[in-house]
Amino acid sequence: MKATSSRTKKSYHSFVSLAALILLQAATGLASAQQDPSNGAAQNPTPRSDSSSSSNAAAATPAQPATGKKGAAPSGRASTQLSPVVVKGEDITAQDAAKHDLAQTPGSAYYTDSAADLKRKSLNLTAADLLQFTPGVYAQSEGGNQGFRLSIRGSSLANTNTYKFGVGFYFDGLFFPGIAQQGAPVFIFEPEAVDHTEVLVGSNAFDFQTLDLGGAINFVDHTGYDSSPFQARFDAGSFGYYKGQVSSGLVEGPYDYYISVTDSSDQGFQDHTRESGRRVVGNFGVQITPDITNRFYFRYGNEYFQNGGLLTNAQIAARPGQANTAQSSQNAYYKVPSNFWFGDKLTAHLDADSQLEAGLSYDYSYMYSNSTGVAAAYAAAYAEQNLSPSLSYKRSDTLFGRADNSEIAFRSDWVFNSRSETFDYSVPTSATYGQLIREQDQGGTGQAVISASNELEVVPKLWLKTGISGIYYRDVDVVEKDIVPVSTINNGNDIQDRFDYAGVIGLRYDLNDDSQVFANVSRSVEPPTGSSLTNSATNASEYNLKAQTATTEEVGIRGKYKIFDGSLSLYRSEVNNELLTVATQLTPTVISSTSNASPTTHQGIELGLNTTLWQASDSTGDRPNNLILRQAYTYSDFYFNNDPAFGHAHLPAVPENFYQAELTYQHPTGFYIGVNTQYSSKIWEDFADTISSSPYATLGLKVGYAPPKQPWEVHLQVSNLTDQHYAAYIRQVADAKGVDSAVAAPADGLGVFAGASYHF
16 A cells, blocks of 8 residues: 555644644643532542442432342443442442443443433434434434434445444344344334433444444333333424324332333425334333343334435425435335344343343344336345344452453344345336346354453553454355346355454543543454345455454543533544445436445544533522533544545545534423534535535524423424525445536425323
């Protein structure tokens, strides 16, 4: 590879200089806070058993009985650390346990009180709603369905708005794979059933055995301990939107349960984007003995939604509500009649210093897509079943008189049934019209990861994290029938078995009870998925896609200082064989191709900051009287190092600057009002950087009334208040040559939504 260009060197040197300056100033301020007992940095810490007594800045009031044994690691989630957590001899909540674990991560890790956020929203369709204000995360939804575009640190540039690659998805610590045909489907996800969300960016998700560049997202649902025996909620608004939910949670002796049933419908802002869906989410827990707990989970979802298609920038500027002509003429739609996911997790505290956790999950998904009425139109059916067992053993010890925590873990994901069928509905006079013309099987695709990690207190307040994992993955792509190829790409019958490794080493120093600085170096491995294999850019009978690997360096700081509560991270990833997907054909149907790129660099800045601008002296958690500014900023600089075709061009699909802010006033009577904004710089639409979408800034409004200790509340939300015309996300092409192509998904226009809820 040729030497790095002056542009790259200058960018890197500026990046490092800025990082050093910001971290030096932040560390100085936080360290001084440790010497000043009058500031708010040490208020309400989440106690820890290690000698540093450090905690996450956001402590919560316990809201449920014990999630685990006194003095032992809580079982509310797949804990990334083992350190026992004790609160004055009492058990703690799953929420406190999650915050404690995330605060000990020597890297970027974020906790979101999803239940509290959703109470102030009237439009709750996708996981993108729960991922707002998370630094490093780019999540955008459109089209009136569960789909959304997701990228973390430039991961999953192969994403569409339907399936998720490049990020590991977990429900209550259990992996949700979908690793063969299409990636993790989103149709069984229900935001209103989620209690809190944990985002571990990049290799900071090492203890989840996550292989993806973007890291892991863990959605933790409500249980009987934090739910009402009955709750009903209804929302309605613009574009024919409505959504209703009924939920119930209860504790009876050693047993508890939670169940949520939702129904939603949306005519869609864009033409030909009608949607309807139903979802059931629930879990059942039992405290078998004081040391053993078990929880069973189940999820079901079905959905129908029309595909309005992608538009040009000019079409979005003129009339973003129009549909893509080819998609509407084909009556393009997706029908997901049945998606199931079942999981079970057993947690046993073997003694005061060790814990064993065993998990098993199964999912079944079926989807039918249709595009008929024009030449080269097809219908396809996808069915997939996955089985994912997991096992972990965690232990707390001492080494040379210092706290020493270790974990050995195993996770495996196997697709034992994954088939796709394609039918010809192009021309009625065709000899194969209505017939099965392509049959494909990816059963046998799978991954197995075994990892070992250790966290040692080297000296007081300084912790060293080390971890290594061995990885085996098997790629299967067997074309059993191929009468008329859908495209010129043909992978033949291929099976590949490969081995690799990942690792992490990190340092965390506790400045005070609420603040830490951290640094880490890691190696990640992301195997090609089934969809990537199907779209592999090769005409050979055996494809040659390689696993994407990355070496990442990260430094950062998080904590509280007086009125501020936030985090700052700076990272740089050198990526080899990045899996990049381009649209090789846009009309009448979209055909994509995936290949390994030449070396690329991903680097950026992630900043999250909550500021209490004003607070009355009598303000409490139950009766707040304050003015809070919430902000999240992500700077993303992704580019080719020295590509033969694209040189040092920026990678497309993710904006360089992405900013979100919300200013909220809360009154003791329960009234609140907030204004919010979102800004995005332009987004490159091709790898040659010849054309981009326009930058945009939106405004929104939230108003509500939730009187304290009352069983009801009402809320109102106005989105895109100024009716901006902009692209929610784009599907990149190789080289647009400056031509405005139909690659942009239009965002929704001005919308007004209102709702109410009642519980007892």
